[in-house]
Amino acid sequence: MTGAARTLAGMTTHDLRPDLATIANPVRGRLNAAFFRLVDGYVHRRLGDRKQALFADLPQRVVELGPGTGANLRYFRPGTHLVAIEPNPHMHPPLARAAAAAGITLDVRAVGAEATGLPSASVDAVVCTLVLCTVPDPAAALAEVRRILRPGGRLLLVEHVAAGRGTFLARLQRLLGRPWRWAFEGCHLHRHTADAVHAAGFSEVRLEHYRLRSVFLPVNQQVSGTAIVAA
Secondary structure, rough: OOEEEEEOOOOOEEEOOOOHHHHOOOHHHHHHHHHHHHOHHHHHHHHHHHHHHOOOOOOOOOEEEOOOOOOOHOOOOOOOOEEOOOOOOOHHHHHHHHHHHOOOEEEEEEOOOOOOOOOOEEEEEEEEEEEOOOOOOOOHHHHHHHHHHHEEEEEEEEEOOOOOOHHHHHHHHHHHHHHHHHHOOOOOOOOOOOHHHHHOOOOOOEEEEEEOOOOOOHEEEEEEEEEEOOO
């Protein structure tokens, strides 16, 4: 059904590149979907206030990179039309259930963040939380975000980043880097994502660096904020 749209549990899915839809390891993909459902409430308690403020004035139509099982849907207004760029097919059923519960129209596209297939200058807002750590080519993903955003459009992000050199957290990120990347489908613990956003050609970047207080120590160094395309 390449290039066609089909319906699953009330959501529209687009098989634009079905090869990417099957990339997720059949075991890890399911385990990650189950894990993120399990920790959803905890992550909401740690990051909910920050996300609520960041997403307070989202438009009616939003693109989200890597929405997973729908952790961010609680912060979107009912009636939002969400274009979900989610290559892991094991995330799609719980994502559909979360969207239905939140009153959100869901359009799932089983493609990677580097090539969404969306028209240029067609989107007002792109949401990206704890995702740029996993994409194979962050620079290409950010370039794609710039391409699909309209003039004045915004990227809203919350991402974990590399800790300061020589710190305990930096050493921990290096120590756990390879097993963490395998377990969480390519998640890099020590990417300099803030630098990548600043280098991506946005007209304005507003990022806050902070240390999250959570049990997931390797991802506690984070940034959040917006990057805006020139109007």
